[in-house]
Structure formats: C-alpha cells, structure tokens
Amino acid sequence: MSTAPPHTVTLSTHFAQALPEMALPWQAADTPTPTLLLLNTALATSLGLPPLDTPEGLALLTGTHLPEAATPVAQAYAGHQFGNYSPRLGDGRALLLGELTDHNGRLQDLHLKGSGRTPFSRGGDGYAALGPMLREYLLSEAMHALGIPTTRSLAVTTTGRPVHRETTLPGAILARTASSHLRVGSFQFARATNDPDLLRRLADHAIARHHPEATTAENPYLALFDSVVAAQATLISQWMLVGFIHGVMNTDNMTISGETIDYGPCAFLDAYDPTTVYSSIDHAGRYAYGNQPGIAQWNLARLAEALLPLFDDNEDRAVAKALDVLSTFKPRYEEAWTSGMTAKLGLNTTPDTLVDDLLTLLRDNHVDHTSFYRHLATAARGNPEPARSQFLDLASIDTWITRWRAEHPDPDAMDRVNPVYVPRNHLVEEALAAATDGDLTPLHALLKAVTSPYTELPGHDRYAAPAPEDFGAAYQTFCGT
Numbered sequence: 001m002s003t004a005p006p007h008t009v010t011l012s013t014h015f016a017q018a019l020p021e022m023a024l025p026w027q028a029a030d031t032p033t034p035t036l037l038l039l040n041t042a043l044a045t046s047l048g049l050p051p052l053d054t055p056e057g058l059a060l061l062t063g064t065h066l067p068e069a070a071t072p073v074a075q076a077y078a079g080h081q082f083g084n085y086s087p088r089l090g091d092g093r094a095l096l097l098g099e100l101t102d103h104n105g106r107l108q109d110l111h112l113k114g115s116g117r118t119p120f121s122r123g124g125d126g127y128a129a130l131g132p133m134l135r136e137y138l139l140s141e142a143m144h145a146l147g148i149p150t151t152r153s154l155a156v157t158t159t160g161r162p163v164h165r166e167t168t169l170p171g172a173i174l175a176r177t178a179s180s181h182l183r184v185g186s187f188q189f190a191r192a193t194n195d196p197d198l199l200r201r202l203a204d205h206a207i208a209r210h211h212p213e214a215t216t217a218e219n220p221y222l223a224l225f226d227s228v229v230a231a232q233a234t235l236i237s238q239w240m241l242v243g244f245i246h247g248v249m250n251t252d253n254m255t256i257s258g259e260t261i262d263y264g265p266c267a268f269l270d271a272y273d274p275t276t277v278y279s280s281i282d283h284a285g286r287y288a289y290g291n292q293p294g295i296a297q298w299n300l301a302r303l304a305e306a307l308l309p310l311f312d313d314n315e316d317r318a319v320a321k322a323l324d325v326l327s328t329f330k331p332r333y334e335e336a337w338t339s340g341m342t343a344k345l346g347l348n349t350t351p352d353t354l355v356d357d358l359l360t361l362l363r364d365n366h367v368d369h370t371s372f373y374r375h376l377a378t379a380a381r382g383n384p385e386p387a388r389s390q391f392l393d394l395a396s397i398d399t400w401i402t403r404w405r406a407e408h409p410d411p412d413a414m415d416r417v418n419p420v421y422v423p424r425n426h427l428v429e430e431a432l433a434a435a436t437d438g439d440l441t442p443l444h445a446l447l448k449a450v451t452s453p454y455t456e457l458p459g460h461d462r463y464a465a466p467a468p469e470d471f472g473a474a475y476q477t478f479c480g481t
C-alpha cells in the first residue's frame with residue numbers, strides 16, 4: 001500500500017452488497033513498477049474520472065490503492081467450457097473494483113484483469129501477459145467504434161513483473177469497464193447453490209441494472225430472459241455482419257447485458273468462410289464463425305435452465321414458458337441479420353436468393369470479407385473492378401453485380417455500415433509483437449484506424465488491404481491465459 005492521498009474517485013459496491021455469496025473480498029497483488037502504456041482518455045472522461053496518469057491513477061488502475069469505501073471482489077461464476085460444465089470458475093486473475101457512474105447516470109463496472117491470484121485461480125498464476133491485454137484493448141475498442149455493444153478498455157499498465165508462459169513475457173493489467181460482469185455462468189452458479197433466494201436476488205440485480213422494464217412485466221423473470229435473448233440475438237447478428245469470431249463462447253463468456261466480453265482468441269474473418277476457426281484450442285470447430293448463432297442459442301438454453309424455478313412453481317409450465325421465449329432467438333437473429341445484410345448491400349429490401357448467392361460466391365472464391373463490401377459501394381458508383389477483381393469466377397460475380405445493381409443500391413448508405421478498417425489479424429500480430437518489444441508506434445497507428453472504422457484516413461491504405469498471400473490459412477489465436 002502506498003501513502004497516496006485519498007482518491008477523488010467514487011466506487012460503489014452494489015454487486016458486492018447485493019450478492020455477497022458471489023463476491024469474495026480480495027486484494028490485487030502489488031505491482032513492482034507500474035507503467036501506464038495505454039490510456040483511453042475519452043472513456044475516462046465519460047466516466048468522470050480524474051487524470052489517471054498520476055501516482056493515484058496508476059494505483060487505481062493496478063488496484064494497489066483504492067478509494068476508502070471500495071470493496072474489491074473476485075466474482076464467483078460457473079460455466080460450460082466447450083460444452084463441459086465447471087461448477088466453479090470465477091475471477092481467477094481478475095477483480096471487480098466496484099462500480100462507477102457514467103455521464104448518463106448508469107453504473108459501469110471497473111474491473112482489472114491480470115491483478116494476481118485469487119481463490120478461483122486453480123492452477124493459474126493470476127497474471128496476464130502484455131500481448132493479450134493489448135489485444136483486448138485493441139479489439140474491444142474496435143468493436144465499440146463499429147457500434148457493437150462491448151466491454152470497454154480503459155487502460156493497460158505494465159507491472160514490471162515478468163510472467164512465465166512458453167517464454168517469459170512482460171506482465172500487464174488491463175482495466176476494463178462493462179455495464180456489468182453478469183454472465184450466463186453467474187446464473188448457473190447461483191442455481192447450483194440450490195438457494196432460491198440467491199437466484200432471485202441475482203435476477204433482481206440483473207433486472208435493475210440491465211432490463212428495468214422487466215420489473216413491471218406480468219412475469220418479470222421471464223421478461224428478463226426475453227430481454228437477454230433479444231440482446232444476444234442482436235449482438236450475434238452484429239458479430240456475423242462484421243465478420244467477428246469470438247472464439248471461446250463458453251457460458252461464462254456470455255453476458256446478460258448483451259455486451260461482447262472476453263477477448264481471448266477472438267479474430268476477424270479474412271476470407272469469408274463459415275467454417276473459419278482461428279483458436280488453437282478449438283479443435284472440433286465448436287466456435288467456428290458460422291456456428292456462433294447456434295452456440296448463442298445453446299448458451300441461452302443453459303440460462304433458461306438456471307432461471308427455471310423463477311419462471312413458474314410448476315416445472316412443466318416453467319419449461320414450456322422457457323421454450324416459448326427461447327424459440328424467439330432464431331427468428332429474432334434472422335431478422336436482425338437480414339436487415340443488416342440488406343443495409344450492407346445498400347438496399348431497402350433484398351430479393352430472394354440474392355444474399356445466399358453472394359455468400360456462396362464469396363466462400364467459393366475465398367474473398368476478403370471486409371474489403372469486399374466496401375469495394376461493392378464503388379461498384380454501385382459505376383466501377384465494379386475493385387470488387388470483381390477479388391474473384392476467380394468473374395462471370396458469376398459479374399452476373400451477380402448486374403442483378404444487384406438492378407435493385408438500385410445506395411453507395412453512401414453502404415459506406416456508413418461497411419467498415420474500411422477492422423483489426424486485421426496480420427496487423428494485430430505486427431502491432432502486438434512491436435509493442436512487446438517496446439515500440440508502440442504500430443499499435444497506435446492501428447488503433448487510430450480501427451477506432452475510425454467507417455472513414456477513410458489518408459495514408460492508411462495498408463490498414464484496409466487484405467492480408468498478404470503468405471499470411472492466412474494457418475493463422476492461430478490463443479486464449480492468452
């Protein structure tokens with residue numbers, strides 16, 4: 001503990017107070033030599049935080065000196081990992097410091113990742129390596145700029161403590177914010193305790209924080225479930241439209257808020273192919289790009305199981321009610337996705353088979369997902385060359401473009417929804433490797449591009465271009481644990 005002056009930051013303790021059974025008071029490990037590497041000043045301002053590039057700021061961002069009233073806790077949760085149930089996961093290398101109130105008056109969790117061992121660490125060291133924390137910062141801020149609900153990254157601080165993985169790497173702490181860290185796995189944990197009061201308190205807390213309109217519904221807990229199904233259907237459609245592969249959609253990595261969480265092995269599609277898997281541990285392709293809607297529904301079924309006793313006293317009736325709501329996931333997802341695809345194509349409605357035929361062509365010709373849609377706006381302006389030159393089967397894409405142009409696509413509308421810049425795998429790897437070696441220039445340049453995804457920046461052509469030929473097929477991502 002330092003002797004820094006009292007904090008001007010206020011951290012509330014709603015979660016810790018409402019759900020003590022799931023909130024283990026815990027302290028962050030000490031940080032030998034904290035160095036602030038990345039700071040999200042816009043986010044800090046929106047949270048009303050004082051300047052953080054100060055000794056007090058660093059103490060907050062590493063959890064070593066907190067406001068007096070703060071109660072940092074490790075959160076308990078359970079979860080299905082790759083389909084297998086673990087009754088006790090929880091924050092093994094993370095801490096919830098407390099809640100901030102943003103400029104809209106909403107609570108935002110302030111959470112640290114890489115802050116040391118906790119009672120949930122099992123065999124892990126509780127620490128995080130710099131590369132994966134920078135990766136989360138980059139990817140989550142890119143998602144936010146794309147307009148996709150996500151946890152946010154506030155800062156990355158190196159600790160001065162090396163961490164040992166296959167090699168020795170610099171250690172770091174990510175400070176992130178989220179509208180909460182309630183997950184499907186939080187409900188699985190509460191249900192497994194067989195304490196109906198705990199489950200109800202957790203659901204009431206979730207309703208108050210995320211879906212307050214459920215309070216006045218005839219069946220508030222079913223309304224909560226319905227809201228989560230709706231939020232996830234929209235979220236997954238946004239992932240699919242932008243080509244985001246989460247990579248580890250375990251039930252402990254799916255939020256109740258509908259925010260994207262846990263940027264481990266995630267990556268953006270290069271060539272469009274529904275079977276794409278980048279994660280080195282996803283051998284069976286459970287979390288392949290094209291499987292994400294189905295997996296989301298599977299996870300929501302696990303949430304329904306956890307909530308069952310709150311739906312109805314009679315189990316058969318509870319199951320029937322749960323299935324009723326769960327069955328809305330697919331149509332909701334499809335509606336959101338279809339309307340998103342229609343917008344990507346610059347249309348108001350899409351004629352039958354136009355989209356399906358395009359997706360078949362994109363897959364068969366290994367076409368770069370992101371740049372294709374952006375180039376297609378150029379085709380709508382009369383120059384099809386940039387889009388068509390990505391295809392081997394020119395006759396088929398020419399026919400398709402002719403059909404599509406007959407629908408009068410609006411290229412300006414397309415440019416508002418089809419990003420120029422996403423965090424492309426080869427650029428992310430380049431930026432993280434340089435940063436780990438002490439050069440932050442490529443990381444800052446990439447951050448600049450991906451946080452302005454819809455606006456072309458002068459001199460940034462290489463950030464919009466597909467991966468070089470020799471990068472790609474064998475690309476793998478890692479959990480960063």
Ligand code: AMP
Pocket residue numbers: 089090091092093094120121122123124125126127128248252253262264479480481
């Ligand atoms: P994740 O894959 O990040 O969702 O983590 C799954 C579980 O493993 C969570 O309970 C984490 O807290 C835990 N975990 C991941 N990395 C570590 C680590 N280095 N030390 C301790 N626990 C970890």
Ligand code: MG
Pocket residue numbers: 252253262
């Ligand atoms: Mg996780």
